Amino acid sequence: MATITDPPTPDSDTQRPTLKTIAAATGFAIATVSRALKDAPDIGEETKRIVRETAEQLGYRPNRAGVRLRTGKTNVIALVLSTETDVMNHTSRLIYSIANALRGTAYHLIVTPFFPDQDPMEPIRYIVETESADGIILNQTKEDDPRVRYMHDHGFPFAAHGRTSMGIDHSFFDFDNEAYGRLGARVMAERGRKRLLIVPPPRAHMYARHMTFGFSDECALRGLPFEVSQDITSDSGGEAVEAAIAARFHQPNPPDGILVGSTTSAMATIAGAESSGRVLGRDFDVVAKEAIAVLRRFRQDILIVREDVGRAGEFLARALLAEIEKRDWTDRQGLEVPVKVEQRPPGREVEDKT
Amino acid sequence: MATITDPPTPDSDTQRPTLKTIAAATGFAIATVSRALKDAPDIGEETKRIVRETAEQLGYRPNRAGVRLRTGKTNVIALVLSTETDVMNHTSRLIYSIANALRGTAYHLIVTPFFPDQDPMEPIRYIVETESADGIILNQTKEDDPRVRYMHDHGFPFAAHGRTSMGIDHSFFDFDNEAYGRLGARVMAERGRKRLLIVPPPRAHMYARHMTFGFSDECALRGLPFEVSQDITSDSGGEAVEAAIAARFHQPNPPDGILVGSTTSAMATIAGAESSGRVLGRDFDVVAKEAIAVLRRFRQDILIVREDVGRAGEFLARALLAEIEKRDWTDRQGLEVPVKVEQRPPGREVEDKT
């Protein structure tokens, strides 16, 4: 039984509009529509207007395969990167490892960063709507992430670097930041620290919550005083962190153990604390997580937990391929659990005895 | 007048083989060839063998646009990256800036890193042969770079991050490492340093030559003793550099001013020198070039020259588009000339008086 107005079946209008669609809608021939859209001289102004408007309204986007097949134009720029000389950081390592996992497959990797002035949904919508990829890998998930919801709702294959908590069961790889928080708290407690502080990443991020929870809970279990400051959140440059930490160390009861999330905040935190004359390793400890090898040289006495981003990239690529090929694969959700803290070289390490 | 055997005109056989080509060569129908190549059950074993061999021999590679148009399969994985929280390093910054410059154009960016176990020519050949991109951006050029020669010979649009010296006039953007070498030498000389040393990047790289030449020449002009060590070359982790510098500082006549190329080598160099008890800024200076903001926090007294990789990416994207669209654009070759050295904050700087 159909209702009076056509109830838009979720998938009825899912077909992307083509030149044909526009031709049908306007009554012009396909060729005319094509030429009108490229502003050819032998098409009437009025026709162009109509065609353009209909195209706009239907959300027409040229099919790249069609164009490419006909014209030979790929509309692709390849960036061929040498991995020879480079301190690989988090992002490039992720890219390299995904690309590496894709070697030997038929897949190409296109990279679509989105910028602060942009809606995070924009690239996702573009890719899904124009079907310009078979699947998407995304990073820095939020607790309630609209991108994840969108792709899930559209049945579009994806894998996320990071988890979400919105009741959607999706492929992901994540560093276990809760375990990291616990581990950091534990190690500092065992080193005799009495008052801990956490510098959490921006709160919207999923990993910030995990990290903060693990840290707080471990401290609470041990009856150890701790602070989760509202003012001190890591910023990209670290300027704010440095200032805030410096300020905190000039107040009474300063912390003697700090847990931070990234290389940048570690350096900023230490700089801030040192500004009060205190010495790392003697007067206070810092536990940091890093994917690159920078911090050990920065200060010998920093406590480092290593994150293997390469493993994440590899896992995500494999999981996504499984999604795309609809294999029912069990290993679609992976967690990297940190178990050790690297201390002063050479390699005196604290093993986890859980 | 044709010679007896068809003289393979450079471009006569340039056409990529398609299923049609194989069909013609084997006498089978196109459909048969297609099915044979996918190992369909209703094709005879002998046929499959013949088809596969011919395909192999002709170097057949399926046309992605054809497949995509017919099947809807893109064979593309999209990596959607947040740029929000990240210390952008050299590589990711380059990627971001290129992607950003491509926003609003019809172009997609595919990333193809190549790894140490791989022939650098492999990705280039693949892209050119399969026409899977309209143009290529490549980095870390060598003095005589086969990739550049190949693309130039094939008339394939490209732009290089870095120059070459093989008599080919191509699009590039480069940091002026010669000027950097000179500037570093000059600043240290002006600070009263008496014996300089350079830690050059691996010699095959173009920028290593530029840097070394500028440094050496400037020292020579000033009559300043300097060393271009054969043993000390920057390695990716910096281990070798640290050891070599440490060794050098335990010998007579150690340098009191060192020029290095990267963030990593700067840290390694300083660590090595400090192992002999010397103090940066008092007993020796280090001039380093960096694209990220790490070194200032590492040691306050380091002398920093900043490289704007974002500008490189933007320029390269623009230049490549001009190449592709065959616009005769004058700005196809760009140079970033360093003019200042950042010293201890806040912002006491040495301006170039050239």
Place this chain on the structure above:
DNA sequence: CGGCAAATCTATAACGTTATAGGTTATTTC
């Protein structure tokens, strides 16, 4: 030896686009 199935191959159409040649009006020219 007719008939039937299996094995193997082929013709055709379609995906979405654009270049080309051609068609239809209306308008101008002599």
Place this chain on the structure above:
DNA sequence: GAAATAACCTATAACGTTATAGATTTGCCG
């Protein structure tokens, strides 16, 4: 008023691939 011209539009083919339905050949059974 016939012919030429301009203005605007359309039909068709092709790019390379694959799914589908159908064609041909071969072997086997009764």
